[in-house]
Amino acid sequence: MKIVIIDYGAGNIQSIIFAFQRLGFKPVLSNDPDEIMTADKVIFPGVGEASSAMRKLKETGLDSLIPRLKQPVLGICLGMQLMCNGSEEGSTKGLGIFNVDVIRFNNSVKVPQIGWNQIKHPEAPFFSEIKNNEYMYLVHSYYAPLCEDTIASATYGVEYSVALQKNNFYGVQFHPEKSSIAGEQLIKNFLSL
Known part of the structure; x- marks a missing residue:
C-alpha cells in the first residue's frame, strides 16, 4: 500500500511517519503532485x-490538487x-471540502487546549x-463547530467537531499519532478504508 504524507512545511511530520512505521508501513513524504495522485492513502x-500554511500550499499548487483527490485523504489537526x-x-x-468555518475558542477557556x-x-x-468517550490528544486554539460533516465531537467550553467526513475526505482535530492505542486503531481504520 502506498501512503503519501503531504509535505508542505507545516507539521510535525516525524511523529506521523513513526506511527505508520510502527504498523509496518513506509510512508512517502512528498509534495510532488504525481506522487500524491498515485497514492492509495493520503x-x-x-x-x-x-x-x-495555506500560503505554502498555494506556492506548490497543492491547494487545487488536494480537493480533487479521489482516494481516502486524512487531514490531521491544522490539516483538517x-x-x-x-x-x-x-x-x-x-480548501472548501468541509462546509464549516473554523473559529477561535472564546475567553471562557484556556487557549490553546492542550492535552x-x-x-x-x-x-x-x-x-x-x-x-465511545475514548481519550485522544489535542493541541489547538481554533475549532470547527458542529456541522453536517461532523462524525465525532468533544467538549471544551463548547461542543465542537473533532472529526469530519465527506465522501473520501476525513479530518481529525486530535493527533492520532500521539493518542496511544486508540490513535493507532484510528490509523488502522483509515488504512482499511
Whole structure:
C-alpha cells in the first residue's frame, strides 16, 4: 500500500511517519503532485498557523490538487482545519471540502487546549473498535463547530467537531499519532478504508 504524507512545511511530520512505521508501513513524504495522485492513502498533516500554511500550499499548487483527490485523504489537526471553508486564524480561505468555518475558542477557556479530551462518536464506522468517550490528544486554539460533516465531537467550553467526513475526505482535530492505542486503531481504520 502506498501512503503519501503531504509535505508542505507545516507539521510535525516525524511523529506521523513513526506511527505508520510502527504498523509496518513506509510512508512517502512528498509534495510532488504525481506522487500524491498515485497514492492509495493520503495524509494531510499540519501544525502551525493557518494563513502561512495555506500560503505554502498555494506556492506548490497543492491547494487545487488536494480537493480533487479521489482516494481516502486524512487531514490531521491544522490539516483538517485547512480542509474547511475558512478559518478566523489569519482570515484564511480554506480548501472548501468541509462546509464549516473554523473559529477561535472564546475567553471562557484556556487557549490553546492542550492535552487529552474525550471523543464522542456515536456509531461512526471510522471509529470502529474505539470505544465511545475514548481519550485522544489535542493541541489547538481554533475549532470547527458542529456541522453536517461532523462524525465525532468533544467538549471544551463548547461542543465542537473533532472529526469530519465527506465522501473520501476525513479530518481529525486530535493527533492520532500521539493518542496511544486508540490513535493507532484510528490509523488502522483509515488504512482499511
